[in-house]
Amino acid sequence: MSTQQDLCTKTRLLAAAREHFALRGVKEATVREICAQAGANVAAVNYHFGGKDKLFIAVLLDFMEKAQAKYPVHMGLGPEAPPEERLKAYIRSLLYRLMGDGDPVNEKLGQLLSGEFIEPSADFGVVMERYITPQHEVLLGIIRELLPEADGRTVHLCAAGVVGHCVLFDNAKQLIRQVYPELDLEKLGVELVADFVQRYALAGIARMREAN
Structure with a gap:
């Protein structure tokens, strides 16, 4: 004990x-x-x-627990809210966890988390099981509401596109700054990026709905 x-x-x-x-x-x-x-x-x-590797996972678990409490996937919306609004809430929640909320330590931990999405370490499965997968199921549910006629593969691809955009804006900040210096992500902030990702995603989903 x-x-x-x-x-x-x-x-x-x-x-x-x-x-x-x-x-x-x-x-x-x-x-x-x-x-x-x-x-x-x-x-x-x-x-x-x-060991050090498992200590890192413990840090990520602690980071995710606190981030989930502060930025839940619904961001205060109830289940009766339109799926378009719940999609925006999900994107805001994810971006605040990845890009940070002004706390430099949280920002760096968010970068380490997004790095794990790209190249997961041996023990990252614990974080996936406890936090990432349940949160991703929420996103899949929202996409299914927006694309009720779509097959499972399409739903998963759309969800991957939403997450991929969020990870890109966090993980490629330095590259984006060099290629598009006018896109100062630090000044644009999470809210503007979240609005863009939502509108971009909804436009693609609407086009796919028309194709069906």
Whole structure:
């Protein structure tokens, strides 16, 4: 059974790891530095988390839990809201988690999260099962309402397109800044990007609905 001291050490390690992973990335952050900031023995990471890689997953789980509480997929809308509005809410929720809300640590963790979508680490399945998959099911439900005649493959492709646009705007910010300097994403902000992604997605969905 964990003692209060164990729980305090684990909490300090998680807080220190959050900052170090955000600042230096997973590869460059070291267990020694994390433990030094947390005031813990270097063996504590293995004891509490099972190694640096699993500590990173614990940081992502903590990040997702807090982000889900602050930016739920429905963003305050009820199930009776039109699917177009719920799609916008879903996109806003995802973009706030990926692009950040002004907190530089959250922004960096969002970038690390989007990187996991592209090249998942060995233990990322835990994050997928607990948070990503249930949230994605919500998106699939919204797409099905917007395209009631579509087959499953089309629904999944449309959902992938929505998520892909959100990940692109986060993960390719540097490239977008170089190719299109007028698109200053930091100044445009989440709300404008969310509005664009929603309108772009709805236009494509409407065209597919006409084709059916």
